[in-house]
Amino acid sequence: MILKFIIQNIKWNRLLAILILISSSAIAQKDAQFSLFSLNQLYLNPAAAGAGGLTQFQLTHRTQYSGYQGTNPVDEGGSLSTQLFSFSMPIKNFGIGFYALNDKSGPRTDQDFKISASYHLPVLGGNLQLGASAGLFRQSIDYGKLRAVDPDDPLILTGVISEINPDFAVGARFENETFHVGLSLNHLLKPKYQLGSETGTNPLPRTLYFNAGVNIELGYLLDIQPIVLVKSDISTYSVEGGATVTYNKRYWVGGTYRQQDAFFIIMGGVYLLTDQSLRLSGAYDLVIGGNKTKAPSSFEVMLSYALPSPKFGKKTIIRTPRFRF
Template identity: 45%
Template sequence: MIRTFYVILVGMACLLPVSGVQAQDQDPQFSMFMLNPVYYNPAAVGSEGVARFQLVHRTQYLGYQGTFDEGGAPNTQLFSFNMPLNQIRSGVGLYAVNERFGPQGFQRVQLAYAVRLPIKKGTLSIGAEGGLHNWSINYDRLRPNEPGDPLIANGRVNQTRPDLGAGIAYQTETYNVGFSMKHLTQPDYELGSEANGNSLYRTAYLTAGYRYAWNDLIDILPAALYKFNTNGTYSSLEVNVMGMYDKRHWVGLGYRQGDAFTLTGGVSLLRNNALRFGYAFDFVVGNQGAKSPTSHELLLSYSLPEPRSGRKPIIRTPRFRY
């Protein structure tokens, strides 16, 4: 099975454009992407076999000072919940994101549903998500070269649009792969006037993860995430390798193409590892002249007790369960 993971990882790398990373991603990024499957793919809802609440806070480029006013670097919060519906071989979930990026603000709420079909030694999941995406700009924080420009509004302008996504995933006891796409309808935002048109481009995510049992106490968990906009303005590859001890303690090293090296760590507590704490530290190595050198991310989650049933449970993804 490990050959399968390596083939997927090499395939992802081959998809990268020669020019490397371009522009800025329109969606938030998370260093602990391997522990946030519901955000990246609606097909992941219900994959653990238990109901899980999760909260993530990310401060990117901590200490960044803009040319004027305070801050300006991304600051993101993510809440997610998902649970299985074993009786009908499916799962449901939701996530809510709040991000502030300079004078701009983004809020999104998505509901997700996935059908889970046992195939051979694994489970094939097909999911969809739908909700609302709000985009706001505080024009009072802008400093135009020409004061009184009629194309620049006053105060804060908000617009909310429907937003849809879909995904597919396959998982076994040792590996998982997935593909998803957000902003299928590419919602448009005028944000003050028709001349200030902006769109959310379709963004695709390819994910892969593997679990290698070194011995009875130690597991090695490599993972990869490749994301790109379908209009060709952005692409990025992220990789991470975690070492898990006794299914409770983990540390990991990762790299985000053109941006940063990452160090992650965490612990699971209580019975069945119900309570999880995680932390990620990014050391920025790309374009240091325009960024502060570090980013920080905190994760807290709790899973409800697993429901008892006389039926054999659906196969879970070990990576997310620990």
């Protein structure tokens, strides 16, 4: 929406073409945001591949600033939309994972595809996980969705322009039955995108993620899990944290606060099957301060399915008095 505002108000068309790329660069410096970050950490840290000893499939949809409208009535809604599919599986002392991300923000779309691998070392009664991921990051902009003062200006681009670059990340994570803590660095090579410009660049900055969580048992049926996430591109940072409460290993509710956007986030979920293999979770973001343009709320839904860790090698021989072999 920042791009659209600039295009509608700047009178110098040659300067306009430059400002389009500058604004696009500023917007693109942030990765997709998720309120349910504690449930799907593979997107934040490749070392989370195979974490928890479970094979997991997860599908997430997020709509940010739902109901926000663009300044031009013929345009689509101004809300941001994100979809994420992820898969993770442990294999002995290793873990593998994959995720596919689609993040749409007005005329710009980001698509991220990565394969992750991690190595698990038994340390201090838990697992130290070292991981890396590699894949492709596609960025595109639809110039047809922008509104120019002079649509006949030959310097204004038309159609959809996209670029694809390789992208890498590394991370480390420690987990045991009581807590987990992780640190990762994304966009190691800082891939750059020109998006139709001969001189302008649109780099993805290196992003540092720190996240942690603790599981505290409060009796036989109740558990509480404090969680925290810190995101930084070195020059800026954002902190969010809170806690969730789980009842009878099946129902859970919680809340977190996101410092940068002044959001209070309400979340909850339920295991739909008694074996805890299928879980439905959701989050609702409430604006309690900050810019009025963020007043429309955001929501997020996640469906996850988990399987036990796969077994490898020969089956264990069961010996009985009748069959001795």
